[in-house]
Amino acid sequence: xxxxxxxxxxxxxxxxxxxxxxxxxxxxxxxxxxxxxxxxxxxxxxxxxxxxxxxxxxxxxxxxxxxxxxxxxxxxxxxxxxxxxxxxxxxxxxxxxxxxxxxxxxxxxxxxxxxxxxxxxxxxxxxxxxxxxxxxxxxxxxxxxxxxxxxxxxxxxxxxxxxxxxxxxxxxxxxxxxxxxxxxxxxxxxxxxxxxxxxxxxxxxxxxxxxxxxxxxxxxxxxxxxxxxxxxxxxxxxxxxxxxxxxxxxxxxxxxxxxxxxxxx
Amino acid sequence: xxxxxxxxxxxxxxxxxxxxxxxxxxxxxxxxxxxxxxxxxxxxxxxxxxxxxxxxxxxxxxxxxxxxxxxxxxxxxxxxxxxxxxxxxxxxxxxxxxxxxxxxxxxxxxxxxxxxxxxxxxxxxxxxxxxxxxxxxxxxxxxxxxxxxxxxxxxxxxxxxxxxxxxxxxxxxxxxxxxxxxxxxxxxxxxxxxxxxxxxxxxxxxxxxxxxxxxxxxxxxxxxxxxxxxxxxxxxxxxxxxxxxxxxxxxxxxx
Numbered sequence: 135x136x137x138x139x140x141x142x143x144x145x146x147x148x149x150x151x152x153x154x155x156x157x158x159x160x161x162x163x164x165x166x167x168x169x170x171x172x173x174x175x176x177x178x179x180x181x182x183x184x185x186x187x188x189x190x191x192x193x194x195x196x197x198x199x200x201x202x203x204x205x206x207x208x209x210x211x212x213x214x215x216x217x218x219x220x221x222x223x224x225x226x227x228x229x230x231x232x233x234x235x236x237x238x239x240x241x242x243x244x245x246x247x248x249x250x251x252x253x254x255x256x257x258x259x260x261x262x263x264x265x266x267x268x269x270x271x272x273x274x275x276x277x278x279x280x281x282x283x284x285x286x287x288x289x290x291x292x293x294x295x296x297x298x299x300x301x302x303x304x305x306x307x308x309x310x311x312x313x314x315x316x317x318x319x320x321x322x323x324x325x326x327x328x329x330x331x332x333x334x335x336x337x338x339x340x341x342x343x344x345x346x347x348x349x350x351x352x353x354x355x356x357x358x359x360x361x362x363x364x365x366x367x368x369x370x371x372x373x374x375x376x377x378x379x380x381x382x383x384x385x386x387x388x389x390x391x392x393x394x395x396x397x398x399x
Numbered sequence: 400x401x402x403x404x405x406x407x408x409x410x411x412x413x414x415x416x417x418x419x420x421x422x423x424x425x426x427x428x429x430x431x432x433x434x435x436x437x438x439x440x441x442x443x444x445x446x447x448x449x450x451x452x453x454x455x456x457x458x459x460x461x462x463x464x465x466x467x468x469x470x471x472x473x474x475x476x477x478x479x480x481x482x483x484x485x486x487x488x489x490x491x492x493x494x495x496x497x498x499x500x501x502x503x504x505x506x507x508x509x510x511x512x513x514x515x516x517x518x519x520x521x522x523x524x525x526x527x528x529x530x531x532x533x534x535x536x537x538x539x540x541x542x543x544x545x546x547x548x549x550x551x552x553x554x555x556x557x558x559x560x561x562x563x564x565x566x567x568x569x570x571x572x573x574x575x576x577x578x579x580x581x582x583x584x585x586x587x588x589x590x591x592x593x594x595x596x597x598x599x600x601x602x603x604x605x606x607x608x609x610x611x612x613x614x615x616x617x618x619x620x621x622x623x624x625x626x627x628x629x630x631x632x633x634x635x636x637x638x639x640x641x642x643x644x645x646x647x648x649x650x651x652x653x654x
Contacts, residue, residue, distance in 0.1 A: 146496035153497070170516050225410065232411035233418050239633035241591045243507075244606065244625055246598070247613035252435075326505040331595050334511070335610070342508065346599065349511030357512050365504040372503060 169352035180359040191344065195363055198329050198341040201257050202371070205264025206325045210318060212265070213272030218302065221280035238274065242267045246332050255336055264328040268321040275317025279310030315379040322371045326364060341367075437619040445619035446626060453620075454608065459627050462597065462605040465521045466589040466631075469528025474585055477533035478578065481540025485574070486566060495541055502534035510596045524596045524604070531592040532585035539581020543574025576650065579643040586639055590632040 154174045160166070161173040168176065184191030220227040246263055253259040283306050291301040307314075333342025341360050348356035419439050425431070426438035433441050449455030484490045484498075510527050517523035547570045555565045597606025605628050612621045 142492075142496075145493040146500075149493045149497045228407070228410040229414040229417075231414070233414040236415065239636070240625060240629040241587070241594065241632055243591045244594045244609060244628055247610050248618075248621060248625070251613055251616070251618070323503060323505065327507050327591075330505055330508045331598070334595070334599055345508055346511045349515050352515065354512060354515070361504070361508055361512075364508055365500075368503050368505060369500070 169354050172355040172358060176355040177358045177362065180355045181362060184356070184359060191341075191360065191363065194339055194341050194344045194360070195367070197257065197339045198326075198333065198364075199367060201260040201340065202264055202325045202329045202367070205261040205328065206268050206321060206371075208261070209265035209268025209325075210272045210321055213269040213274075213317070214276050214314065216269075217273050217276035217280055218306075220277060221283075221306070222298070222302075234273070238270050242270065243328060243331050246328075246335055249332065250335055255338070257339070259336065260329055260332045260340065263332045264325045267324045267328045271321040271324055272314070272317040275313045275320070276310060279313030280306055282313075283309045311379075311383045315375070315383060318375050319372060319379075322375055323368060325371070326368050330364065434616040434618055437622060441619040442622040442626070445617075446623035449620055449623050450627075455620075455624060455627060458603055458605045458608045458624070459631065461521070461603040462590070462593055462628070463631055465524040465604065466528055466593040468521075469525040469593065470532050470585060470589040472525065473529035473532030473589075474536045474582060476529065477536030477581070477585075478540055480533075481537045481578075482544065482566070482571070484537075485541040485544025486562070486570065491541065491545075498534065498537055498541075502538055506531050506534065507592050507595050510592070510599050514596065514600045519600050519602055524593050524601070527592045527596040528589045531588045535584040535588065536578065536581040539577045539579075539584075540574060543577030544570050546577065547573040575643075575647050579639070579647070582639055583636060583643075586635050587632060590628060590635075594628065 157171075158173050158175065161168075161171055172180075181191075220230060242263065245266065246259075249263045249266070250259045253262045287305055287309075288301070291305055296304075329340065330342035330345070333340035334346045337343055337346065341364050344360040345357045345364075348354070348360065423438050423440070426436055437445070446455070484494050507527070509530060510523075513526050513530075514523045517526050551569050551573075552565065555569055560568070593604070594606035594609070597604035598610050601607040605624050609621055609624045612618075612624065
């Protein structure tokens with residue numbers, strides 16, 4: 135186990151180390167000005183300083199994490215509920231599906247200035263945009279998953295006079311769990327994108343603000359350090375979703391591959 | 400399969416029409432100001448004015464060309480790297496996990512840095528789009544190259560087919576579905592990342608227009624610009640799906 139573990143983790147670590155060395159060498163040899171591309175050491179120093187010494191990055195990190203988490207929760211839950219509703223009531227599905235498809239082709243991130251005008255220049259707007267993005271990502275996947283539930287099994291549940299809730303909990307949701315989790319997985323990445331873009335425009339707090347503000351003041355080391363924080367945040371979130379999937383969808387070990395067409399961030 | 404029923408056309412039409420009617424009624428009866436929520440007619444009016452006399456057409460053209468240029472650049476890079484890495488087990492072990500990690504990062508966050516590096520013009524937008532698009536195409540290509548049937552690969556090896564032959568005949572055709580899935584993600588990302596870069600700093604483009612209209616509280620024109628963006632993105636996605644069906648004709652069959 136540990137040997138195969140090493141065989142899997144060592145090569146990417148080596149590549150990462152090589153890339154860092156290359157980055158450092160390029161910056162040094164090409165004498166790039168540090169406001170364009172800072173050397174990796176400078177980024178590490180800034181990261182250490184921002185997290186442990188002065189702690190000036192911590193509130194931004196917490197603000198982004200909180201907004202992303204809240205928007206993700208609200209949006210994903212809403213998307214799942216709507217998918218269940220449409221799958222349960224066929225007339226509703228036929229009425230709303232075309233409309234939802236049309237709305238889905240609107241790039242949600244482009245709505246950020248609109249959301250800021252409606253919900254105000256505060257963290258509420260960040261949560262709202264993230265929720266909007268996650269809603270559509272999860273809805274699209276969950277809906278397709280629910281449509282694919284075996285008709286024979288549905289018939290069996292009907293014959294056995296199982297109630298609607300019983301069937302939902304014991305047949306529909308488990309059967310659709312694969313696509314639902316694929317949607318949850320894509321939504322993680324989208325949630326961070328939504329956060330960062332709204333924070334770019336908001337300009338008061340959050341990792342997005344930190345990146346924009348420091349890039350504006352030609353402090354690229356801080357901007358890159360904030361990028362690294364964002365990457366770590368994304369990695370932690372998607373690891374949590376993968377863990378949840380492993381626990382609840384233990385029978386399906388395949389990769390969570392999002393369905394094509396569910397990607398209109 | 401039954402023939403088309405009236406419900407198949409009537410109900411979706413009813414949904415869309417009902418949505419627009421409800422929107423118009425809420426705006427009219429609620430007495431909502433157009434700077435808070437414009438009615439559908441206001442948006443249509445702003446759209447026609449913006450396209451015929453205003454800057455909307457030029458902005459759309461700028462965003463479209465920057466997105467397509469970045470898309471072409473990013474996708475060809477992703478495809479080339481994907482073919483190289485997918486065809487080589489060692490390269491796969493060393494590079495693929497790192498690329499997966501990079502793809503998971505919100506690359507759009509690089510926009511401010513790219514603007515300070517490449518300036519306010521189209522260059523920074525193209526760079527942003529290319530970076531966002533390369534990752535999903537790369538991952539799709541590598542995944543697809545690994546999905547070729549082992550029997551077919553053995554057959555080619557037994558017959559003494561060379562690497563190039565195996566690549567062109569077996570691995571690439573087998574990978575096409577995955578490559579197209581990656582391209583589909585890339586198209587959606589292209590417009591989004593172009594608009595985000597334009598939000599931050601630009602002199603033209605739909606993102607720039609949406610943001611500057613938002614400071615003037617011109618909601619009708621904002622809605623119009625967003626609609627143009629949606630149509631462009633949706634149109635490119637639909638074209639790509641059509642191409643997918645044409646290229647991978649053996650899986651989808653004639654329709």
